[in-house]
Amino acid sequence: MVSALFAQVKKGEEIAVPYIAYPIKMGKGFNAVQANCLTCHSFGYIINQGPQSKDFWAGKVVKMVVHFKAPIDKKDTQTIIDYLFKHYGNGKLK
């Protein structure tokens, strides 16, 4: 009962979390997305939000800056919002 008799991972061994190449769309602004977003999360996190409005994507990027303290400058912020809406938007501004 005391020791970790049932551990799936042997004592002292490290786990390795795999990297998955999510099929992100290429286009204008992608460099800014890669440089800023990928530091904290995968492209999967973006493409699995579903198609969203421009306001939604703007809100998400601003949340990263305001609440999560991502150092994204003003120019890149707009570039990223435009990219996300173009490729993962639902065509609606609001």
Add this chain to the structure above:
Amino acid sequence: MKRRDFFKTSLAAAGALSLSSTLEAAHQPKDGRAISPLAFPEKRPMITYSDRPPLLESPRHVFARPITENDDFFVRWYMPEIPTYIDLKTFRIKVSGLVEKEFEVSIHDLKTQYEQVEVVAVLQCGGNSRSAFTPTAGGIQWGSGAMGCAKWKGVRLRDLLHRAGLKKEAKWIGFNGLETASYYKTPNFIRELQLEELDDHVIVAYQMNDEDLPYLNGFPLRLVIPGTYSDSWVKMLSEIRVTSDYEKLFFMDIAYRVPDNECKCEEPHKKYPTTKPITKMNVKSVIGYPENGALIQNGSHIVTRGVAFDDGTGITAVLISIDGGKTWEKAQLDSGSAGRYAFRGFRYSFKPKTQGKLTIMSKAVNRAGEEQPFAKDIKWNHGGYKYNGIDEVTVEVI
């Protein structure tokens, strides 16, 4: 403790996930998403929304059984950096703040110096089934597999707090785990609970289904709060801090909240001005078998199986309809011996009599008389939380 170096790992997966190729049914959560061919550590291949942080969903067939195996159990982290190795010789949980005596405790001491307790309880993400909402609600578009039920073993939170001795001003308890952000300034994923919310069912658990917790489910220790959504079940729990005042925190004040009104609902273009935490789970059922698109021989018996649960009020019935919700019959429930916080397994056997598409619906009812609404009647909220529409699968009778 070692942390994962993202740029050193380069194992690419074929067939990575996108939102295409799912089975569409009106108002239902997306179902039948591709399972990634690549398994995560201590897991079988699962629906994989993100690798960093890891977001893994259990496929529907897992819910044909009332206990979710560790290897199939869903995974949801918030921050990109999670420890990939923990040395139990040096790992300690710290109890601090407004207590008479701050102390640190090892997993070994937890197992030997405190009363050991077990609870079978459902762990469900507040955004489980989010993909059912129209228009698309914000957040990961989970199907119905961001949930599971396990037997958790550990010690009572109350016993740890008792050992520390709470000071008179103590009112809030903050829980912090070992996941960390890429940037120093990003707030930690800390949860705060009021002392009065905590009962004897709240434990710190080191075992899940008689095994150590998998790393991705919070090894070596996580908080277990039966009946409550999983956002408060802090993983890799390392710090319990007692305070007199509520601290402002992103994950408490902005995320995981619903409109503060009776229906917990709002219009997409007119958000309700005030919100409240999602807290207690509502009544819900999910069919584990058959799955959408299954081929069934006409005139042959089919055994429908699934699970039902709520916040611990207690499931009293699961009703099945095979005529689009016009008539309902009671499914057989399991004994309920796993307790009121567990999945209640259900079973319904019948013989299809006509060829063509056949939809099976399941509706859970609890002791308070609450029951699942039709999926089309679920009201919208901006975070896509607390979906609990009547579940349905459509099979082909041939």
